[in-house]
Amino acid sequence: xxxxxxxxxxxxxxxxxxxxxxxxxxxxxxxxxxxxxxxxxxxxxxxxxxxxxxxxxxxxxxxxxxxxxxxxxxxxxxxxxxxxxxxxxxxxxxxxxxxxxxxxxxxxxxxxxxxxxxxxxxxxxxxxxxxxxxxxxxxxxxxxxxxxxxxxxxxxxxxxxxxxxxxxxxxxxxxxxxxxxxxxxxxxxxxxxxxxxxxxxxxxxxxxxxxxxxxxxxxxxxxxxxxxxxxxxxxxxxxxxxxxxxxxxxxxxxxxxxxxxxxxxxxxxxxxxxxxxxxxxxxxxxxxxxxxxxxxxxxxxxxxxxxxxxxxxxxxxxxxxxxxxxxxxxxxxxxxxxxxxxxxxxxxxxxxxxxxxxxxxxxxxxxxxxxxxxxxxxxxxxxxxxxxxxxxxxxxxxxxxxxxxxxxxxxxxxxxxxxxxxxxxxxxxxxxxxxxxxxxxxxxxxxxxxxxxxxxxxxxxxxxxxxxxxxxxxxxxxxxxxxxxxxxxxxxxxxxxxxxxxxxxxxxxxxxxxxxxxxxxxxxxxxxxxxxxxxxxxxxxxxxxxxxxxxxxxxxxxxxxxxxxxxxxxxxxxxxxxxxxxxxxxxxxxxxxxxxxxxxxxxxxxxxxxxxxxxxxxxxxxxxxxxxxxxxxxxxxxxxxxxxxxxxxxxxxxxxxxxxxxxxxxxxxxxxxxxxxxxxxxx
Numbered sequence: 001x002x003x004x005x006x007x008x009x010x011x012x013x014x015x016x017x018x019x020x021x022x023x024x025x026x027x028x029x030x031x032x033x034x035x036x037x038x039x040x041x042x043x044x045x046x047x048x049x050x051x052x053x054x055x056x057x058x059x060x061x062x063x064x065x066x067x068x069x070x071x072x073x074x075x076x077x078x079x080x081x082x083x084x085x086x087x088x089x090x091x092x093x094x095x096x097x098x099x100x101x102x103x104x105x106x107x108x109x110x111x112x113x114x115x116x117x118x119x120x121x122x123x124x125x126x127x128x129x130x131x132x133x134x135x136x137x138x139x140x141x142x143x144x145x146x147x148x149x150x151x152x153x154x155x156x157x158x159x160x161x162x163x164x165x166x167x168x169x170x171x172x173x174x175x176x177x178x179x180x181x182x183x184x185x186x187x188x189x190x191x192x193x194x195x196x197x198x199x200x201x202x203x204x205x206x207x208x209x210x211x212x213x214x215x216x217x218x219x220x221x222x223x224x225x226x227x228x229x230x231x232x233x234x235x236x237x238x239x240x241x242x243x244x245x246x247x248x249x250x251x252x253x254x255x256x257x258x259x260x261x262x263x264x265x266x267x268x269x270x271x272x273x274x275x276x277x278x279x280x281x282x283x284x285x286x287x288x289x290x291x292x293x294x295x296x297x298x299x300x301x302x303x304x305x306x307x308x309x310x311x312x313x314x315x316x317x318x319x320x321x322x323x324x325x326x327x328x329x330x331x332x333x334x335x336x337x338x339x340x341x342x343x344x345x346x347x348x349x350x351x352x353x354x355x356x357x358x359x360x361x362x363x364x365x366x367x368x369x370x371x372x373x374x375x376x377x378x379x380x381x382x383x384x385x386x387x388x389x390x391x392x393x394x395x396x397x398x399x400x401x402x403x404x405x406x407x408x409x410x411x412x413x414x415x416x417x418x419x420x421x422x423x424x425x426x427x428x429x430x431x432x433x434x435x436x437x438x439x440x441x442x443x444x445x446x447x448x449x450x451x452x453x454x455x456x457x458x459x460x461x462x463x464x465x466x467x468x469x470x471x472x473x474x475x476x477x478x479x480x481x482x483x484x485x486x487x488x489x490x491x492x493x494x495x496x497x498x499x500x501x502x503x504x505x506x507x508x509x510x511x512x513x514x515x516x517x518x519x520x521x522x523x524x525x526x527x528x529x530x531x532x533x534x535x536x537x538x539x540x541x542x543x544x545x546x547x548x549x550x551x552x553x554x555x556x557x558x559x560x561x562x563x564x565x566x567x568x569x570x571x572x573x574x575x576x577x578x579x580x581x582x583x584x585x586x587x588x589x590x591x592x593x594x595x596x597x598x599x600x601x602x603x604x605x606x607x608x609x610x611x612x613x614x615x616x617x618x619x620x621x622x623x624x625x626x627x628x629x630x631x632x633x634x635x636x637x638x639x640x641x642x643x644x645x646x647x648x649x650x651x652x653x654x655x656x657x658x659x660x661x662x663x664x665x666x667x668x669x670x671x672x673x674x675x676x677x678x679x680x681x682x683x
Contacts, residue, residue: 009066015104022070032084043111046126091287098278105131115209118277151438156516157195194562197259207270215535259333267342273305303379334371362390405478424512440513452521462529473532502650523547560656624672644680651676
C-alpha cells in the first residue's frame with residue numbers, strides 16, 4: 001500500500017485540484033459533522049485503499065471541508081462519505097453509508113453502479129460511481145478554439161451522441177458506434193449537410209438507470225455529475241478516457257467549422273425525491289442544492305421529483321463554475337438550458353423577475369462570446385417566452401413550432417400569425433428593444449415530440465413501448481397524417497407526406513431567426529409514432545443510415561435549401577425585416593394578387609418579397625397551404641424586367657434548383673399545386 005500524507009488543504013478551488021506534489025480536495029457541506037475522503041484503486045472496489053477522516057478543527061474552513069493529499073495525482077479515484085443529522089423537516093438527509101460523488105468532479109467511473117443500492121439502506125460502496133481527479137492542462141488542442149459564429153450565420157442540428165452512430169448500418173466500426181469517436185467519423189456527413197453547429201443532447205454524466213420498468217434513460221435528462229462527460233459515450237473507459245475523447249470530438253468539429261452547443265440540465269438531478277437515491281448533492285447539503293418546502297419536501301417544478309435550488313448562493317456558484325469549465329477547458333461554444341424557467345425561481349420556488357443566476361450567466365465575462373439559449377418554460381406552467389431575463393439570451397421559439405405546424409396542416413385564421421413567425425416573431429419578443437431577431441431559435445421539430453416524418457404520418461402519439469399505457473408524452477402535437485395513420489403503401493399519401501416535409505424545411509430555412517432541426521429529419525427518420533422515446537435506447541431512437549439512400553431526394557433538397565440560405569444576405573439581417581428604415585421595410589406582403597395579402601379567417605395562402613439593403617437580388621416566396629391549386633400573381637413590372645428564376649418548388653421531385661439549372665418563370669402568373677411552396681429570385 002502506498003504511503004500517503006494528509007495535511008490541511010485550502011477551501012479553493014472547489015473539487016479536486018492537481019499540484020506537483022499532490023491533490024487538494026475541497027467540498028461544501030455546511031451542516032455535516034464529519035467528512036471522510038475515500039480513495040480507490042479500481043472502479044468496482046468495495047474497500048478503499050485509503051480513508052482520510054477530516055478533522056473539523058483542521059480540515060474545515062467556514063462551510064468547506066478541505067485536505068491536501070501528498071503522493072497522488074491525475075487519475076486517482078475517490079468519493080466522500082458524509083456524516084450528519086437526518087432531519088427531513090430541516091432538509092437534512094445525511095447518510096454516511098452512501099459513497100457520494102464530488103459535485104465538482106471532472107470525470108467519473110461507473111464500475112458496478114447500481115441505482116437500487118443507492119436507494120436501499122446500507123453500504124453501497126462497491127456499487128457506487130467514483131469521482132476521478134482530472135488535471136487536463138496538458139491536452140493538445142492543436143491551435144483550435146471556440147468558433148464564435150454569430151447567430152445570423154448559424155444553422156443548428158440537434159444530435160444525440162449515441163443515437164447518431166449506434167445503428168449497425170451506420171457504417172462506423174463496431175467499437176466506435178454510439179461514441180464521441182463515432183461522431184468524429186460522421187463529420188463529413190455534417191459538413192456536406194451544411195449545418196454550422198451541433199446541439200448535443202445531454203452529455204453531462206447522467207444516470208441511465210433512472211427510468212421506469214427496467215428501461216433505460218436514453219435521452220440523458222437525468223444528470224448526476226455536471227462537470228463530467230458521460231463515460232458510456234467513450235471507447236476508452238479508463239478514468240481519463242471520456243474527458244480526452246470528448247475533447248477530441250470537439251476539436252475535430254471545430255477543425256471542420258462546426259460549433260458545439262451542449263444541452264445542459266440545471267433544473268433537476270437524478271436523485272429524485274424522498275424515495276430517490278443518494279448519489280451526490282442529497283447527501284452533501286440537501287437544502288442548499290434543492291428547493292424544499294417548510295416541511296422539507298422536495299418541490300417538483302420539473303416533473304421528475306426534485307428541483308435544483310439554482311439561486312442559492314452555493315448552487316448558483318456551482319452552475320457558473322460548471323459553465324466556465326465547459327467553455328475554458330472543454331472549448332464549448334454555447335449552451336441550451338433545459339427548462340430554463342426553473343432557474344428563474346427563488347429558494348422558495350417563487351418566480352422572480354431578475355433571478356441572480358440568470359443575470360450572472362448573462363453577464364459572465366468568460367461566457368461573453370458563448371451562445372446561451374433558454375427553453376423559456378418549466379414543467380408546471382411558468383412560461384417566459386419573449387420576456388426571459390437579460391439581453392443576451394436566445395430562446396427556443398415554441399410559438400414558432402406550434403404555429404407553423406397549425407398553418408401547414410390547414411388550420412384556419414393562421415395567415416396573420418404565419419407572417420409574424422416568418423419575420424422573427426416580433427410580436428413575441430416585442431418588449432425587448434434592440435433585440436437581434438436571430439435570437440429566436442426557430443424549430444418545427446426537436447427531440448421532444450414527433451420526428452418530422454412522424455409529424456406528417458400520425459395524428460396521435462403511439463408510446464406503448466414506454467410501458468406507461470400511452471399516458472406519457474404530449475397529447476397536443478398539431479400533426480396531420482395526410483389521410484392514413486402510420487406507414488402506408490399508398491403512393492399518393494406518401495408523395496403528400498414528402499411534400500409536407502419539404503414545406504416544413506422550406507419555411508424553417510426562409511424564416512428570420514436561427515433555424516434548428518433534429519437528427520435524421522433530413523432523411524425522414526421515424527420513431528414509429530412515439531413522441532417521447534426518452535427510454536428507448538434501440539432502433540426506435542437511433543439514426544437509420546439506410547435512409548440516406550432511400551430518401552436521397554429529400555436529403556439533396558435540404559442540402560440545397562441550407563446552401564441557399566447561407567448564400568443570401570437577406571437571411572443574415574440583424575434588424576427585423578418588418579422594421580421601417582428610410583420609409584420602407586425589407587419585406588412586402590402579397591396574396592394571390594400582388595400587394596394584396598389575404599389576412600382573412602379562411603385564408604391559407606401568403607406571399608412575400610424580400611429585399612436587401614445592398615444586394616441586387618430580390619427573393620419572392622409563395623406559400624399555398626390550401627388543398628386546391630392557386631395561381632399567384634408575380635410582383636409588378638419593375639421586378640418582371642429583371643426576370644424571376646425559380647429556385648424551389650416543393651411539389652416536384654427535383655424540388656430545388658441550383659444556380660446553373662434555374663428556369664425562368666412566367667412574368668405574370670405562377671401556378672402553385674395544392675400544399676406547396678415556390679421561391680423565385682431575380683438575377
